Amino acid sequence: MFIKVTKSGPRRYVQLVEAYRDDTGRPKQRTVATLGRLDQLGDSIKSMHEGLSRILGVDGASAAGSGTPQFESSRALGDVWVLTQIWKQLGLDRLRQALKQRTRHRIDLEALLRVMVINRLCDADSKPGTLRWLKTVSLPDTSLESVNHQQLLRTMDALLEHQDVIDKILADAVRPLVSEDLSVVFYDMTTIRAEGLSEADEEIRQFGKSKEGGLARQFMLGLVQTAEGIPLYHEVFPGNTAEVGTLKSSLLKVLERFPIKRVIAVADRGLLSLDNLETLQKIVLPSGAPLEFILAVPGRRYNEFADLLAPFNQRAQTADESEIVGEEQWNNLRLVVAHDRHRAAEQTAQRDATIAQLEAQAAQWVGKLDSQDEGQRSRGRGLSDGGVRARFYHEVCEQRLRRIIRVDLKSELFTYDIDEKALALARAMDGKLLLVTNTQDLKASEVIARYKSLADIERGFKMLKSDIEIGPVYHRLPDRIRAHAYICFIALVLARVMRERLYQNPVPDVCSPERALSVLRRIQTHKVTFDAQAPVTGISAIDAEQAAVLASLKVKKPTTDVEYVNL
Known part of the structure; x- marks a missing residue:
């Protein structure tokens, strides 16, 4: 049964309603009792609420909401959740026991390593930035109560100290994916x-x-x-x-x-x-x-x-x-x-255009040098053969045409020529890919x-x-x-495991791990406290797109029966 407010003209009535199913199984509702007009009940509703609260063992004043509810900031869950589940599916959670047996660290190295790895995919940042990121997410299935900068650095040091066992577990995780x-x-x-x-x-x-x-x-x-x-x-x-x-x-x-x-x-x-x-x-x-x-x-x-x-x-x-x-x-x-053929035509045309541009620039410089030799003045600084030669050679090298446009670096005058044989060879090799292999x-x-x-x-x-x-x-x-x-x-x-699963089970408009994590990031945890009562925690509703992404990634939906830690 439940309380329902109905309207009849301008008046509103409070009714006690029961939900049931008829003989055909269809859900229906029936009114058990009409408690009265809402504007006339006054303190009666409060009295009924306090009486029910006593029966249920709940403080009446608190249950009535006499205090102000305290809302904590919502925290991202969906992206962290799916990466944690894939971490477990690959067997990387075995690192917890393996590292615990080989080190005297009191901290959970596996959990800290998982935090740093997931951070790289969700909101890549420095180690101090990782600590700031942790204040915006809920961590599922973790023994961490707090994290500081030194713990992250110690975990990085342990990563190389015990690289052999980590390499083995990581190889075991990847091996089923390799033919x-x-x-x-x-x-x-x-x-x-x-x-x-x-x-x-x-x-x-x-x-x-x-x-x-x-x-x-x-x-x-x-x-x-x-x-x-x-x-x-x-x-x-x-x-x-x-x-x-x-x-x-x-x-x-x-x-x-x-x-x-x-x-x-x-x-x-x-x-x-x-x-x-x-x-x-x-x-x-x-x-x-x-x-x-x-x-x-x-x-x-x-x-x-x-x-x-x-x-x-x-x-x-x-x-x-x-x-x-x-x-x-x-x-x-x-x-x-x-x-x-198309690539060859593009490369040839681009090279010919570059050579034409360099030749036009060289002709301009040569014209100015000839004018100077004839005693004609022009605006700007004067040119020298050595200076023009150096500038032209530099531009030829920048365009990677040194084998085709040959600049005479020993001549007193600025001279160059086009090696037609080298140019013909370059054109012949345009659009080609050469591979050496011993496969048979x-x-x-x-x-x-x-x-x-x-x-x-x-x-x-x-x-x-x-x-x-x-x-x-x-x-x-x-x-x-x-x-x-x-x-x-x-x-x-x-990320590559996510990409492979998304490829096998595509979701419209979600074609990459980055996009999938962005969609899942909207799944959040919420916590509210009413006066002295225990906090109430919930997970935001999962829409159709998010459900499809989770199914594509072969990850179950997050539920409230899992402990989530807010650091």
């Missing part, structure tokens, strides 16, 4: 900017050429992932490390952790060198099979293959297809080449498709740098920097 029969492994490196001017022992913050351009103090991050985008391994290198020397060690460590029968390593063109190829061909998997690889040829070495590709170039000129694929033999390896059973088109999938690892780097905000790094100690990269790597694992 044992065939794993196409992608490898690439990126640069992460580091701040600070101090120097530490075994410093990894070194000045090097940044991927964003220019020189910067940085460290290098190598990343290995599967064709499905699941991260397998990462490693931090000093900021001035050459990329070609990192591939072998990283792949061997991946093979130690994952019992893969066959590996095809796909790497970008910056990793190809003759020495590296010889080293890769010597790598043998634990199964006894050789390591297979697909490596891109850097553009600076295209001229080495000009004669070999001459027949292919002739066929490409007469072909009607937008992209044609072929292959040749080179040093006992397969040289697979793809030619994109993959078709040339399949080799090309495998390499083009490498773009997915670039998206992983983009997520590390934008959403997870791995850099810039303000830590000074090398181990703290490595721990920071490790935390970001684990966050990337969770």
Whole structure:
């Protein structure tokens, strides 16, 4: 039964109503008693309320709401909830017991590590920023009562002290997602900017050429992932490390952790060198099979293959297809080449326009030099052959046309010429992708498709740098920097698992982990206290979109029977 207020004309009546079902099972209501007109009942309602409160054992004055209710600020739950559940589904909660057995820390290292990982995905910030973020969320299933800055730093130190056990549990979590029969492994490196001017022992913050351009103090991050985008391994290198020397060690460590029968390593063109190829061909998997690889040829070495590709170039000129694929033999390896006609036309047109612009600038300078030699005055500072030569050479190098536009640096006068043979070679190589591989059973088109999938690892780097905000790094100690990269790597694992589930069970307008977390963040916890009574906690209603996202991610809805901690 329940109290219901009904209207009849201008008057309002208080009724005691009972809900029931008729013989057909349809829900209905019937009036048990009419208690009277609302405007005439007065203190009668209060008396009835106090009487019922005594029967129920509730203080009448408090139950009547004589005091002012106290509302706490709502806290985000949905995003933290789903990441916590995926953390458990992957088995990463095993870290709690494993770390507890190996350390004397009184703090819950697993819970603190989980907090830092989830923060990278929900609201990436510094360690003080993480503490501020904790005041805006509710943490499910945690033993934490409070968190401070020193505890977060101690957790980072423990992360590397016990990296072996953490690596094992993380590998166990990822292993079911990796095919044992065939794993196409992608490898690439990126640069992460580091701040600070101090120097530490075994410093990894070194000045090097940044991927964003220019020189910067940085460290290098190598990343290995599967064709499905699941991260397998990462490693931090000093900021001035050459990329070609990192591939072998990283792949061997991946093979130690994952019992893969066959590996095809796909790497970008910056990793190809003759020495590296010889080293890769010597790598043998634990199964006894050789390591297979697909490596891109850097553009600076295209001229080495000009004669070999001459027949292919002739066929490409007469072909009607937008992209044609072929292959040749080179040093006992397969040289697979793809030619994109539209891309070739764009590259040729862009180069020709750049050359025309440089020649127009050179002609203007030459005209001014000739006028000066004839004694004619012009506005602005005078030119010299040496100055024009230096400026022109600098612009040619900036446009990467030094092999085509040859500036005579020894002549007293400013002179240059166009190397027609080099220009013809460049045009012949426009729109081409050259790959070196030792695979035997993959078709040339399949080799090309495998390499083009490498773009997915670039998206992983983009997520590390934008959403997870791995850099810039303000830590000074090398181990703290490595721990920071490790935390970001684990966050990337969770994000890629989310992405895979969203791909398998798509939700309209929710196509990325970032969007999914944004939708779920609207699920919040609320707490209100009436006078001296126990606080009442609730969870905001879950709408259809949020329910669909939770189902897609294979996570149950949050319920009030779980303890939520507000730090």
